[in-house]
Amino acid sequence: MKKHLLATTAALALIAKPAAFAQDASGATESSPVFSRDSGQYLSPVDGFYNADPSQVLATRFIGANIHTSTAESAETIGDVNDIIMTPDGRAVAVIVGVGGFLGIGEKEVAMSIDELQWQSGADGEMVLVGGLSKQDLEGAPAFDRSALERDEMASAETRMEGDAAMDKDDTMTSATPKMETVPASEAQLEASEIIGMSVTGAGDETVGEVSEILIDNGGRIEALIIDVGGFLGINEKPTAVSLNDLQFARAEGSDGWSTIRTGLTRESLESQPAYSEETYKSDRDAVILIAPVE
Structure with a gap:
């Protein structure tokens, strides 16, 4: 907790x-x-x-x-x-x-x-x-x-966001959306400290969560990332294990460091996945690691 x-x-x-x-x-x-x-x-x-x-x-x-x-x-x-x-x-x-x-x-x-x-x-x-x-x-x-408390915090946050959006409306309309470059997560060379805390965007470029842990298999290889989804300000978040093969690191074209993680999964699919825990991983690995279906 x-x-x-x-x-x-x-x-x-x-x-x-x-x-x-x-x-x-x-x-x-x-x-x-x-x-x-x-x-x-x-x-x-x-x-x-x-x-x-x-x-x-x-x-x-x-x-x-x-x-x-x-x-x-x-x-x-x-x-x-x-x-x-x-x-x-x-x-x-x-x-x-x-x-x-x-x-x-x-x-x-x-x-x-x-x-x-x-x-x-x-x-x-x-x-x-x-x-x-x-x-x-x-x-x-x-x-x-x-x-x-969460309702009060959410209402305050929404009020602040609406005010910021109104102030920045002109800037966002005139600024160009930067091009993004991506690399499969299994091929990227990053340290654990760079990955943990990174935000995750899903289908439709919606922010769906952030990385809280890295799941390493018995062979010492990264098998999945634990993404905290749902909740508000860290309260009532659910840890979900997502296969590394379904993730990409992304950054604005020309920038130095990878800034976000992308997945084709939706928020709904992540929230409906069983929560990750060491016990469930040991007892039923395939059930707890989310793998996107092959299209």
């Missing part, structure tokens, strides 16, 4: 109650809140840039972290952090916690107040993320609906 920071102006159903954090056998636990509300501790940038400082907190420390009921070895894991919810002014107010399910399948997401979390020192000295709620509290809480 891809992880993101979510900024929202929508009303949030945050899960919170008076925290009751566990203590060790001595009756004392070294703990600290996830975020300090003391504005006096904030650092100031120098010439627009920040230096690393022990008081800073990285989002990657939270995203993917397990939340426990205490620091004890027998403590229950109540969920894992999938996202952080932020206000438009950049304040973290909640975490989206994945509860239940198995390996992300059947998992329910709930928005848990950031004030319910603390870092506590475990027996080995490592800091453990401890929540003031039980697994039952989270399982009984209302599910967090990401689609409300």
Whole structure:
């Protein structure tokens, strides 16, 4: 699952109650809140840039972290952090916690107040993320609906695109469409870092996705590219394996680097293909790799 920071102006159903954090056998636990509300501790940038400082907190420390009921070895894991919810002014107010399910399948997401979390020192000295709620509290809480945020983001993006299109109308009408040159993907000499992240256009020159991974067979040869299709801003994308033989690298005539990947496949055919995973690839390779039918 891809992880993101979510900024929202929508009303949030945050899960919170008076925290009751566990203590060790001595009756004392070294703990600290996830975020300090003391504005006096904030650092100031120098010439627009920040230096690393022990008081800073990285989002990657939270995203993917397990939340426990205490620091004890027998403590229950109540969920894992999938996202952080932020206000438009950049304040973290909640975490989206994945509860239940198995390996992300059947998992329910709930928005848990950031004030319910603390870092506590475990027996080995490592800091453990401890929540003031039980697994039952989270399982009984209302599910967090990401689609409300996605609708707001999509509407804003469409508004911006319409404005840009109106401003650029004259330029696009007078500028000539550059000629493109292509090469079969199996013949191109590119590094993996150049391919990953490259946009993919399908039938009718429609942008259908972007490359997220390269699938290599047991012989060390590139067999397919994993193209993320569907979703919005990286949310709810589906990875689809497309045979290298059905892809071409393209660039504007005369330019140095290959800029896009082309395929004759449509968005609909990509979205209807079973999602790629290591398990499905190992169990049924032919079913998971999409190969365009011979015309």
